[in-house]
Amino acid sequence: MDGKLSRLLHKQIKGYENDDPAKKQQQCLPVGVIERFCEQRTESKAQQALQDNYLFAFFFAMRACEFLSVKGSRKTVCIRLNGIIFIKDNKILPPTAININEADKVAVHFEDQKNSDQNCVRHASRTNMPTLCPVRAAANIVQRLQAIPAKQDDFIYPYKDKNGNVRELTETLSLVALREFITNLPERDSLGLQPKEIGNRTLRSSAAMAMKLNEANDSDIMLHGRWKSSAFLDYIRPQTTTFADKMSKLMVGAPAIMFSTTNVNTFNNQYLENQNRNQEQNNNQNQMFRATTENLENILATSSQGIGAVCTITATW
Numbered sequence: 001m002d003g004k005l006s007r008l009l010h011k012q013i014k015g016y017e018n019d020d021p022a023k024k025q026q027q028c029l030p031v032g033v034i035e036r037f038c039e040q041r042t043e044s045k046a047q048q049a050l051q052d053n054y055l056f057a058f059f060f061a062m063r064a065c066e067f068l069s070v071k072g073s074r075k076t077v078c079i080r081l082n083g084i085i086f087i088k089d090n091k092i093l094p095p096t097a098i099n100i101n102e103a104d105k106v107a108v109h110f111e112d113q114k115n116s117d118q119n120c121v122r123h124a125s126r127t128n129m130p131t132l133c134p135v136r137a138a139a140n141i142v143q144r145l146q147a148i149p150a151k152q153d154d155f156i157y158p159y160k161d162k163n164g165n166v167r168e169l170t171e172t173l174s175l176v177a178l179r180e181f182i183t184n185l186p187e188r189d190s191l192g193l194q195p196k197e198i199g200n201r202t203l204r205s206s207a208a209m210a211m212k213l214n215e216a217n218d219s220d221i222m223l224h225g226r227w228k229s230s231a232f233l234d235y236i237r238p239q240t241t242t243f244a245d246k247m248s249k250l251m252v253g254a255p256a257i258m259f260s261t262t263n264v265n266t267f268n269n270q271y272l273e274n275q276n277r278n279q280e281q282n283n284n285q286n287q288m289f290r291a292t293t294e295n296l297e298n299i300l301a302t303s304s305q306g307i308g309a310v311c312t313i314t315a316t317w
Helices: 007-019 031-038 047-057 134-146 173-182 202-213 218-225 230-237 241-251 261-302
Strands: 082-086 091-093 105-112 118-125 158-160 166-168
Touching: 007 241, 031 047, 031 173, 031 202, 047 134, 047 158, 047 173, 082 134, 118 134, 134 158, 134 218, 202 218, 218 230
Parallel strands: none
Antiparallel strands: 082 091, 082 105, 105 118, 158 166
């Protein structure tokens, strides 16, 4: 016995793998689409709670069962109220502090995960954006739970409906709301989004894509998203419009596309300005080079050491 798998058994397992249907990937969403989903004006208490949980989960690349109520037993444990920690000036704020939404960063305690990692903590800093801010989203969740009131070890998916009844944000509610939003999105076709390909793994996929598009290295993505391997690459869809747009611009030497799709117009204007500026600089350099070339040719032509000699200067731009 050499400890290796039997050759026949290896072929048999490989045959089973070949017969398995291809893994169905769920589409990821550009950050601008997530922003619009989470900033919708609504009177629905469920929708308001879902927007906060979804945005909060996005910044930590959470699995659905980490911020929603799901069916069946899972090894991964949902985030609890006492698992959200606010930090300001390097000091932990009490969860009842009135200024938690002004914290510099928010930390999240991941109690247990399907990859067997336990008691992991990840941080996210506040941003200067009105909607896309993990601190504001986390503060909204904590204040919502405190108003129920929830216990410190309660999960983060309860909310009160308009009648004051305590409900739960479920994976079904999240899926229906997200697919309905994508169905009615005017840019759906141009972005290549299909509602049926949007699922509860879309959030984690979108987080991985957003980090990758913004030049985060693989080790940092793995660390922040709590992946133990490069499996996060399975979440990234090369056919995503944003990804293809960025790659084509990189191939022609343009800067990377901005993080939020709401900044695309600004990016395009800046890109055109840079192109015009570069063209002007190239024209100036060409003029200077031609002038220098003419001077060199004149010097060589009148030099006594250059009589009878032929000098050819060639430039390639």
